[in-house]
Amino acid sequence: AQSVTQPDIHITVSEGASLELRCNYSYGATPYLFWYVQSPGQGLQLLLKYFSGDTLVQGIKGFEAEFKRSQSSFNLRKPSVHWSDAAEYFCTAGGTSYGKLTFGQGTILTVHP
Amino acid sequence: DVKVTQSSRYLVKRTGEKVFLECVQDMDHENMFWYRQDPGLGLRLIYFSYDVKMKEKGDIPEGYSVSREKKERFSLILESASTNQTSMYLCASSFRGEGSPLHFGNGTRLTVT
Numbered sequence: 151a152q153s154v155t156q157p158d159i160h161i162t163v164s165e166g167a168s169l170e171l172r173c174n175y176s177y178g179a180t181p182y183l184f185w186y187v188q189s190p191g192q193g194l195q196l197l198l199k200y201f202s203g204d205t206l207v208q209g210i211k212g213f214e215a216e217f218k219r220s221q222s223s224f225n226l227r228k229p230s231v232h233w234s235d236a237a238e239y240f241c242t243a244g245g246t247s248y249g250k251l252t253f254g255q256g257t258i259l260t261v262h263p
Numbered sequence: 264d265v266k267v268t269q270s271s272r273y274l275v276k277r278t279g280e281k282v283f284l285e286c287v288q289d290m291d292h293e294n295m296f297w298y299r300q301d302p303g304l305g306l307r308l309i310y311f312s313y314d315v316k317m318k319e320k321g322d323i324p325e326g327y328s329v330s331r332e333k334k335e336r337f338s339l340i341l342e343s344a345s346t347n348q349t350s351m352y353l354c355a356s357s358f359r360g361e362g363s364p365l366h367f368g369n370g371t372r373l374t375v376t
Contacts, residue, residue: 159303182362193267193353193367194306201362240305244362250296250321251365253305 152177154243156254163231164262171226171257173241181243183224184251185215188238197239200224211235236261266290267368269354275374282341284371286354292366293359295337297321297329300351300370309352312337313359344375 153176163169175181182201186194198209205217215226224241238258244251270285288295294313298306298321308321310329318329326348330338337356341348351372355365 156305184364186367191369193369194355194365195367196364199362199364250308250311253298253307255303255305 152181152243152252154241154252154254156239156241156257158257159255160258160260162260162262165233166230169226169228169231169235169259171239171241171259173224173226173254174222175224175241175243175252176222177243180219183215183217184242184244185209185213185224185226186240186242187211188240188256190237194240197226231259231261233261233263235259267354267356267366269352269368269371271371272369273372273374275376276341276344277376278345280341280344280375282344282373282375284339284341284352284354284373286337286339286356286368287335288337288354288356288366289335290356290366291334292356293334294357294363295331296355296357296365297327297337297339298353298355299323300353306353309339341373344373346375349373349375 155174184199185197188194200217238256241254242251267288296311297309312318312331328340353370354368357363357365
């Protein structure tokens with residue numbers, strides 16, 4: 151069965167520190183991979199996406215993610231976290247033209263001043 | 264910018280009531296989706312539609328139905344609301360092409376008492 155796993159339910163970092171959010175997927179073939187962010191009381195906003203090619207993808211708000219086929223991972227990174235990055239982050243994967251996505255459980259990011 | 268509008272931000276309904284959640288998108292997207300979001304479970308797909316009058320069950324369709332009479336509008340129907348349907352409901356839309364990202368509404372928080 152297709153699945154996406156985010157091992158960390160909650161991460162706390164200090165402002166200015168680096169960040170890495172983990173994501174592992176299980177799919178029959180390499181899926182399309184996305185990271186979304188959800189601020190409190192809001193819908194989900196697309197941060198970045200991976201389809202093929204360069205395994206390091208850049209997104210909005212200074213985020214990047216690296217696709218590693220051998221590890222079935224697509225981890226999200228940011229070199230220096232800002233207080234406004236506090237939110238919930240979702241890793242998702244899909245593989246059909248209907249656009250169905252499988253979501254991870256989400257990782258809540260708390261940023262300390 | 265794509266706009267996905269959900270008609271209500273908050274709804275409170277009684278057990279057994281018939282509930283309608285409405286979603287409208289303004290980007291001529293073929294695909295539309297209804298997800299349910301619960302803490303620790305991520306987003307789970309209830310139903311999706313890839314064309315007018317077409318619908319497909321997602322992962323948790325029990326207790327729900329949908330209607331798509333016009334391309335821009337996708338309605339989620341709870342035939343007889345129950346307390347275990349208290350949740351955040353998110354609507355999303357996308358183009359038909361493979362890997363097209365989803366665009367989300369801000370969600371409807373439904374409480375069934």
